[in-house]
Amino acid sequence: MLVEIRNVSKTYETDGTRIPVLENINFTVEDNDFICIVGPSGCGKSTLLRIIIGLEKPASGEVLFKGKVIAPDNPKVAMVFQNFALFPWLTVRENIELVLESKVLHEKEREGMACKYIKAVGLDGFERVYPRELSGGMKQRVGFARALAVEPVLLCMDEPFSSLDALTAQNLKDELLMLWADKNMPPDAVIMVTHNVEEAVYMANRIIVLSPRPGKIVADLRVELERPRNRKDPEFYRWVDKVYSLIV
């Protein structure tokens, strides 16, 4: 058992009115899980992810990582952001080296690791380029490289493909699945928030469906489809329909 989410609830307060966002969320993440969290917009998916990695505190309940309460600076957890969150004044390589600074003390070693992951996401040749000179897809590759470079046990992603074009997204998805399946490479487990049901069925081995606000777990499904999955497969469509019917 890698992560345990216990009775997590969250409310926001605006102008004195309390808006419940999440209610009583319970589930566990095992090694080798690839979990997709889906649900209608505004159901608190992103908030849940931020709570899981410790960027936000739950109103009640707790998140345990390997038995301990999660902290945002946990080096075993990494995050890929929806809008990339790259430092505009640092080059691709510097962006990655920055997050290694507290883990890898030797400068040469940092450089080597940064280059390794730049290569892994297919960005070799762009080490010295600034993020603004890259296309959206390439920026998100840097986002992936940065998250993978810290060699996390758990990788969290907040709609990482939503600002990319379909083709780039597909390539990145396949590369990510390969990395996840590779036992020698991080990460062991992945949690991804998405509003794209097809994407969830394509990638996940578990899909958690949240209800409209306040978000509650409606279903926790184990997707038993052979990999690599085929979108044209009728069985694939049955799964997509099933998840859709749970959301609506």
Next chain:
Amino acid sequence: MQLTMKKGHFILAIILFLISVISAFYFFDYIDFPELVSLPYYAASSLLRMSAAYLFALCFALSYGYVAATNTRARKVMLPVLDILQSVPILGFFPAAVLFFIGIIPGRPGVEVAAVFLIFTSMAWNMAFGVYESLTTIPKELIEAADSFVVRGWQRLESLTLPACVPKLVYNSIVSWSAGWFFLVASEIISAGSGTYKLPGLGSFLIDTTYSGKIALMLIGLSVLIIIILLLELFIWRPMQSWADKYNYEYAGEKRPGEFILKTKAIKQVFRFIFDVFSNITVSLYILFHGHKIIKSALKFSGLLILFLGLAYIMYDFVISIVKLLLNLPTDAYSIPLAIVYSFLRLSAAYIICTLWTVPAAVYIVKNKKASSYLMPLMEVAASIPAIALFPAMVVIFIKYGSLDIAAVILILLGMQWYLLFNLIAGVRSIPKDIDNAATSFGVKGKLYWKKVLLPAMFPSFITGSITAWGGGWNTLIVAEYITYKGQEYHLFGIGYLLDKATFESPNSSMVLLSVLSMSLTIVFLNKLIWQPAYRKALVKYKFD
């Protein structure tokens, strides 16, 4: 070296040079060479004063802005204080500051410190706001990325905090620097209490030559000042601005129209180097203070203690002087309300003229690419000449041919108009292309286009511009209502005159205090009553997002 330079600049530089040479020869018999020979020395001293003040302002801005942005409890006090400091006419507090510094450090060093302090006060607040704004508008995701990837301590300072401040800090530095010129001229001749203190510099040269009627020398001094401003613009501010673009979150990559930039690798490397040195110093200070718990807590304690004692002392002093004042009100005090009304009318007149010409001018400049390539550089140069430096020349003309009232309004106009113009230009430029295209394709043009597209789009920047313009106006007022020329004193009745009179003519510290206080109160009152509500409304209704 890649030198892209617009014709307008060349022409202007040549014209200026010719004017100065011709006037120099024309008035040749006036000129005494010793004065002229020491002009480079004057220029260097003035520049040094400016640089020293700027350096202090930079350090102040970074630390003040940082604390205000990160410490929510301190922010509640620090922001209003900054707001007041920014809107209060600093020039009025100056005599008190001079006496204070001369009291601590006797002789010329004391006067120098006082001058640097005055220039500092014209630079620092706006830069501190810049730092505060930069730090509070860092995109949330970027902060989360730094949090989740354990970027903290000195490393966070170096890779997130400092770079995030660069664009606004550079932009505000340019504004501050030109405000600094204005105060430099005022600070080099200081009268306080019974004595007048003079510092060698371009400002005192300008004032001296005017008052003694050496017009040729004054013109040469003015040309030197303008040339220095142009050179700084060309070799420092423009390149620095283009270097700072790297630190923007969104960077269109296109050159702003009507701009010329000197691009050299060397200059970029120099900025990079300065930034590195600066961030290294900051980082090592940070490590020193945060690394050791004892130092940290000692620092915190002594900082609080100094702050507390300082505040207590100021409060005590303030209360005592107010009590004294109320017990023994000077006779002039009763004329203060009327004086404020007079000054306000002068400011309003200047402001109306200012609005009338800047609104159409801003639209014209943005809409006509060709005109803007000539006009923009011309305007920028004109704007960088401190209005106060032109005043002596104007007074000479108006004393001979007109009334001082017109001269004062024109001077105030000069102190106001550029703020409004440049803000309006930015406002027109910020209209999204889509909206403009939509207007064109649906046949919205002429009067309707002005009413429904242009004017609403300009409104937020009109308000911001007006706030700064009025700030500039109040400061100009202090020099606009009182002048001595060839040993004779000319004045206009107004709050600026009362203040100057109490400072220079018949020194009366309680009158100084009263005038400054009532002026500050008026300004704060106007801000709260008019500008702030207008700004809030502008943000809600007319902002493109």
